Amino acid sequence: MHNDTPTRIALIRHGETAWNAERRLQGHLDIGLNAEGRRQARALAASLAGERFDVLVSSDLSRASQTAKALGDASGLPLYIDGRLRERCYGGFEGLLYAEIAERFPQAFAAWQARDVDGQLPPGQNKGETFRQFYDRATDAVFGWAADNPGKSLAIVAHGGVLECIYRAALGLSLETPRDFKVLNASVNRFVVRDGKLELVSWGDVAHLQPAVLDDI
Template structure:
């Protein structure tokens, strides 16, 4: 006897924002409001063209400029207006924000070791721990899914947010070293049905020119 699914999957396309100058400089942005560079604008437009015909009925975005500008480009291609989701902002890196990874390691060696070691309780100074970020991000992800049961939606967000969602969907710990890529303007599809989540595809970049930058550090 064939088992009939109890409900249709809710599919969510998670799009990392396009490239910024600080991405190119390997500089920690956090919640500093950096805009896209020219390549990032092209990436956002390419993502929008690629997603035409994907059946997306709603578009959400972090309200930070680099994500919101990406969402506006995608929305223009899809005929959708983005809805602000501040819960999907990048992690607050506190005293690390504005520094390159090398500078952060040199200035704050102990803090950087905790950060690089993925200490889930470490919150920098004036920053945010992985545990706190996990709660805000996954809470909003589940709320979006509940609001669009059985539909397909898109969410524009940040590298650190994608890191959290990948672990949530796969059931992996926050402390585990990253084993997946998070390229600028990459497309990442997750789905949920009856409360069970899974990844459909991750880090799609066929719509982009070669060289999309990965979120650092791994």
Template sequence: MTEILLIRHGETEWNVGKRLQGHTDIGLNSEGVRQAAALGRALLDEPLDAIFSSDLRRAYDTAQAVALPRGMKVQTEQGLRERCFGAFEGLNHPEIKERYPEDYLAWQHREIDARYPDGERRAETLREFSARAVACISRLASTPGYRKIAVATHGGVLDSIYRRVKNMGYEHPRDFDVLNASINRVTWDGQNFKILQWGDVAHLEHASLDEGDNPK
């Protein structure tokens, strides 16, 4: 049995502007840096056998905030990336609806095999993305000798794991939290995931870059 601390990356400016990030490599904003630092402090005494991260900066820098105070190394995995949205990346909802009205409808209906127009990269279907994300986390958690690992990743990956546990179809609208810098505790027994705790952000309350100070 392996416990997985699934962590969504800290906040970015594109999160604030509700722009799809996908594979676009956006860094943390100042709030995201604050969140990551608070996360690192909260997990400082947590026994971890390994720390993994998506290779995109927003996830990697979040993982580094956990790893550096412990003297651990972050291992990057492309399989932990967010879904690639093709031409949708960099756009917000109104812009996508205006430029790609039919594809926007497919997105809103959560059509699992819809492939959006290509942008800088070829878009993934929801089926392709979820299979890739779940397989990557299953593989990491199955590494011999690992009892507890931290995985810094993206909202879509957390969504995929939650739906896998709850046997929830992708056509069902998201009715659960996927929060920046949240800790989501899940176990893997070699065949199935089980949720122990979801959406924990208690560590972010009143936290600042310098512990004990409140810059606001």
């Protein structure tokens, strides 16, 4: 049976962590949400409470799974965990401030900033991935969930890098082009998959994170 209903995806970035706030690179290191991130997760869950999702899935890193759990608690949906939705692994860059990376690994940092998509990262606690390897992993994961759930509505909670990959895939952007679009904590980014093709619907919605505005009293 051919299903003409597009598959809807709300792709959500995890809430803020202490390391996000100080621009320390996380990658595969497992850093939980800070107080602001927990507030963002609650606000996100409240804003999506009226929307029906069929599937809720998250990266296995706690900053994403904690954000997704807030949605699951509000909606009653079970939470599926998929390690393919992890952030890119940055090898020896992980745990360092951007300024420290530039100082310690000047060549690898320059290649990263110049968007060398096959550039190797220095080894660290975890083995780094090239951007191309990461892009293939992240897009395979999201396309896989869409293919397994045709015509359904999915909430996928992941990381800034994963959001970047899916944005590039939807717009057909070359991996070498600079990231000239914002990837915001706890943002909702909407896509549809129609006939196996990914389309961007809306990007970077964070209206739910603003403090509640009172009407004129």
